[in-house]
Amino acid sequence: MTVKESLLYTSKTDDRGRMRAVTNNLILHFHPTKVAKPALRFSYTWGLGGISTLLAMILVITGVLLMFRYDASVDRAYTSIQTMETEVLFGSLIRATHHWSANLLIITAFLHMLRVFFSGGFKKGRATNWLVGLALLLLVIAFNFTGYLLPWDQLAYWAITVGTSLLDYVPLVGSAISGFLLAGPEVGQGALRNFYAIHVAVLPAILVVLMSYHFWKVRKDGGISQPVNRPTGADGKRQRAERVTTIPYLVQIELAATAVVVTVLLLFAMFTPAPLEALANPNHPPNPAKAAWYFMGLQELLLHMHPLAAMLLPGIVLMGMAFIPYWDKQEDNIGVYFRSKVGKRTAATGALLGLIVVPLLVMVDEYYLDLPALLPNWPTLISNGLVPLLLSLAALVFIYFLFRLLYKANQSEALTGLISFIIVGFILLTLVGVYFRGANMALTLLV
Ligand code: HEM
The missing domain is CATH 1.20.810.10 (Cytochrome Bc1 Complex; Chain C)
Structure with missing residues (x-):
């Protein structure tokens, strides 16, 4: 029986046929x-x-x-x-x-x-x-x-x-x-x-x-x-x-x-x-008191920045994500994974950069860098908040233009690389928070 026949099915004697007609009807309520x-x-x-x-x-x-x-x-x-x-x-x-x-x-x-x-x-x-x-x-x-x-x-x-x-x-x-x-x-x-x-x-x-x-x-x-x-x-x-x-x-x-x-x-x-x-x-x-795993990326950021900056950074990234369709309007690469050959290169480089830079920054900040001590006369909201926030945003802008210049990437391809970097960075922050933070949230990466 074809789908069309089964939809038109009216006989009261064949229960299986009727069941099939009802099921097909139901499916076609949800699908074209x-x-x-x-x-x-x-x-x-x-x-x-x-x-x-x-x-x-x-x-x-x-x-x-x-x-x-x-x-x-x-x-x-x-x-x-x-x-x-x-x-x-x-x-x-x-x-x-x-x-x-x-x-x-x-x-x-x-x-x-x-x-x-x-x-x-x-x-x-x-x-x-x-x-x-x-x-x-x-x-x-x-x-x-x-x-x-x-x-x-x-x-x-x-x-x-x-x-x-x-x-x-x-x-x-x-x-x-x-x-x-x-x-x-x-x-x-x-x-x-x-x-x-x-x-x-x-x-x-x-x-x-x-x-x-x-x-x-x-x-x-x-x-x-x-x-x-x-x-x-x-x-x-x-x-x-x-x-x-x-x-x-x-x-x-x-x-x-x-x-x-x-x-x-x-x-x-x-x-x-x-x-x-x-x-x-x-x-x-x-000890340690941790948030649920999907918030551990945020909790990890809080260990490195003033709370206001740690909330603003993902907030700004989320707002940027909402703008993606208005930013990348190039239509000739729809349906092509990573847009193009150049897009594949920016995506791979972005992911690799994230893989290297983010754990490195986590360790440098944990063991060596102390921004409030370096800038003792500044309020911590600025030394440990505004400064790392602006530096992070500047790094994202830098990575985007690096792809534009280095790979001659168009807007769409450069964005692909930037998002790869952000996604890999976010996943790594979450993994560090979940698996590499021990008592008092100390880093256990090198222990
Ligand atoms: C509860 C969560 C979600 C459910 C159940 C859901 C379900 C679906 C389904 C069934 C489709 C069509 C088939 C497919 O593309 O796999 C679809 C397409 C789509 N979804 Fe979602 N989705 C969810 C979350 C999201 C998220 C987080 C985004 C992006 C931020 C998103 C954006 C889209 C878009 C733009 C399409 C059209 C894709 C295309 O035309 O290629 N969805 N979604």
Whole structure:
């Protein structure tokens, strides 16, 4: 039976045919009937948008199941999690699946953003979806942050204490936001109640709106981006990409990816339970007290600069990321990874520079450099804040123009190199924070 026949299917006698018609109908509510063949190439998207969608769906399902047993009270939250782990049928597996999907979603959404950037998927009318995507990434982080507190163990309590104290440094609005979140002078019942409400009601509502808009916009933009430099036909015009039916060509890839992701995730969750440390104890801070891993890049920056500068630097970079579609408008390299040969060179050099310069700077600042001591008459806001902030921004500008001059790179290619540098630098700062900071946040890199 063809797709068309199955959609027109009306017989009441053949249940399988009816099921197929209903399923096809449902699929075609979410997908167009045809998609461009090059868009199906796995090595173009790596399925990362779809995998992020699948993880979001798994999170909603497992999250609702967890809600049946979880109790958002400082006296009972921890024991409700313990009960879930030991007494509820499949409780431990459901909690582990929720926990690991949430962490994985940060990674897949981040990688999806990199795929979109490096393949130029934000160009040609896709700027809005790039911005919505950035909002989705921040939303996913907010989900993880608010969920982190709920088990009410030592890990949760101190990571959120550190995390909300980072928020305090955000200029203008930071302390108002952390004041609202905590609903008191420190992490306590008010914070747990607020985090829970935000985690299970506010953020899901925003997620549904943003994700629906994100998907609708992909369809409205004519599907995902396509290489524009397709071969020309006999008439001298660019050939149109071949189109194939969504059923079965796209759907079979989605089903295969779903089967792999769900299997790997469940196997991992079976053998790696979600962490649960001792009950939260406000009088007993761990040493070192670290934020959640996805904030460790920020916490690492705080060790090197005045808090205001440490918040401003990633803030400025994030704003720069939002401007990317207005900065790089060159359309003849859409769908080509890293834009061109020159783009590949700038990207590789940017990544290599990040790999060398960032760990080097971390070590120099840790062991040798003391800006406030070097500039004793200046207030620390300037010596340890404005000075390193301006130096960092100047370094980014320098790297951009280095690519323009050294490789004769155009705007698009130079930006590719600059973003490679920033991404590698950010990942390294996070890794240093997570793995190489010991007691009192001292560097353990050379120990
Ligand atoms: C919860 C997070 C996200 C989900 C579930 C999601 C989902 C998707 C899906 C399913 C697609 C179409 C298929 C694909 O390209 O893989 C897509 C495309 C797109 N996404 Fe996302 N996305 C998310 C986050 C982001 C982020 C962080 C960005 C960038 C900052 C972004 C920007 C875009 C853009 C511009 C497109 C169109 C790409 C093209 O035409 O090549 N998305 N997204």
